[in-house]
Amino acid sequence: NAGVTQTPKFRILKIGQSMTLQCTQDMNHNYMYWYRQDPGMGLKLIYYSVGAGITDKGEVPNGYNVSRSTTEDFPLRLELAAPSQTSVYFCASSTTGGNEQFFGPGTRLTVL
Amino acid sequence: AQTVTQSQPEMSVQEAETVTLSCTYDTSESNYYLFWYKQPPSRQMILVIRQEAYKQQNATENRFSVNFQKAAKSFSLKISDSQLGDTAMYFCAFIRLHTGANSKLTFGKGITLSVRP
Structure with a gap:
């Protein structure tokens, strides 16, 4: 099993550009999550999904969108990138809400 | 809403010695899980240990153990x-034992642990 994979590993965007961060898991987990980690801080939840076709907002959803058309994939879309979105983004998955979350390796995004 | 507080930003310990990392949390829930995650320089988030709130016995995993004080809402590692491989950032995290909505981890700010040779 590859676990949770994320692409790309690094990306630099200009203000106003858009992009999609990809996340795929091969563990057949129902729950998937997107977090951002700002320097010196813990992770904050952006969006999460409890199954294909179901998504919900986390703590910091503004400026982002997600979709969950399959169990495996949970892409995060940034529209009109802003410097405040410079961060490291982590995708995670779990079998249920209370169980261990497995994290991807992260994407470091810089918006200039 | 739940909050997780890690008040020590940094700690240092000599190799082979013992160190304790502190964490407190605030919640009105009675059923929840607590976690410690490790984030080495590689940035990968790795689960260290998990504690179910309904269990009185403290969790242990090899060299890692917790002191879970439910009444005091304290969860130290x-x-x-x-x-040397323990050098990393350590995050305390909380999750409600609830499926569906609000099944999300709340993280503390983390503590940077350095192990000195």
């Missing part, structure tokens, strides 16, 4: 026989 003890690392015994510290190794």
Whole structure:
């Protein structure tokens, strides 16, 4: 099993550009999550999904969108990138809400 | 809403010694899980240990153990026989035991642990 994979590993965007961060898991987990980690801080939840076709907002959803058309994939879309979105983004998955979350390796995004 | 507080930003320990990392949390829930995650320089988030709130017995995983004080809402991590590979940022995290909505981890700000040779 590859676990949770994320692409790309690094990306630099200009203000106003858009992009999609990809996340795929091969563990057949129902729950998937997107977090951002700002320097010196813990992770904050952006969006999460409890199954294909179901998504919900986390703590910091503004400026982002997600979709969950399959169990495996949970892409995060940034529209009109802003410097405040410079961060490291982590995708995670779990079998249920209370169980261990497995994290991807992260994407470091810089918006200039 | 739940909050997780890690008040120590940094700690340092000599190799082979024991260190304790502190964490407190605030919640009105009675059923929840607590976690310690490790984030080494590689940035990968790795689960260290998990504690179910309904269990009175403290969780242990090899050199890692917790002191879970439910009434005090305290959840500290003890690392015994510290190794150089333990150098990392450590995050305390909380999740409600609830499926569906609000099934999300709340993280503390983390503590940077350095193990000295």
